[in-house]
Amino acid sequence: MAERYYAVREDLLPEGILKTEQVKELLRRGEAATVHEAAERIGLSRSAFYKYKDGVYALEQASRERIATLSMDLEHRSGVLSKVLGTLAASEGNVLTISQSIPLQGLANVVVSLDTSSMGGELTELLEELKVIGGVKRANVVGRS
Known part of the structure; x- marks a missing residue:
């Protein structure tokens, strides 16, 4: 089955998805040195981060x-x-x-x-x-x- 992608308005996304992107942003900007540190600051479990990280991208990030x-x-x-x-x-x-x-x-x-x-x-x-x-x-x- 082919992968399908959706553009979804932010306020409709589950909290875990939103927080995953926030953790990735902290890491991209260098405001956190590790996934553990970034996830802790955002209030997301590391297991949830690893579950979603490869499938969650801000639209402007994915287009680049x-x-x-x-x-x-x-x-x-x-x-x-x-x-x-x-x-x-x-x-x-x-x-x-x-x-x-x-x-x-x-x-x-x-x-x-x-x-x-x-x-x-x-x-x-x-x-x-x-x-x-x-x-x-x-x-x-x-x-x-």
Whole structure:
């Protein structure tokens, strides 16, 4: 099923959504050093922040960024993730979030949210570059906004 997006007037949004964007704004402006600090100041649990953070953007913020979410299965060995991140940086992609599962049977799933607004090439080219890195077993785009 394709992702669907809505523009919703602020006064109609649930408190958790609004506070998530407020936490992100504190972090963007450097007024809080950590998610814990920002969430505490706003009065939002960290679990609620992490639940909503990848799906909540102020309209003016979202219009400036193009975000892609990549999912990869990486071998659990030294240097593989470093090479992946180096490839993302070389393509001028800016990592917004990164999450890695605990390795099971020698593989870890890594999900990266990437700001692609400065990238010159296509995501398909980036995926091909990632797939040839030793230790990358799978690389797919799982979302775009």
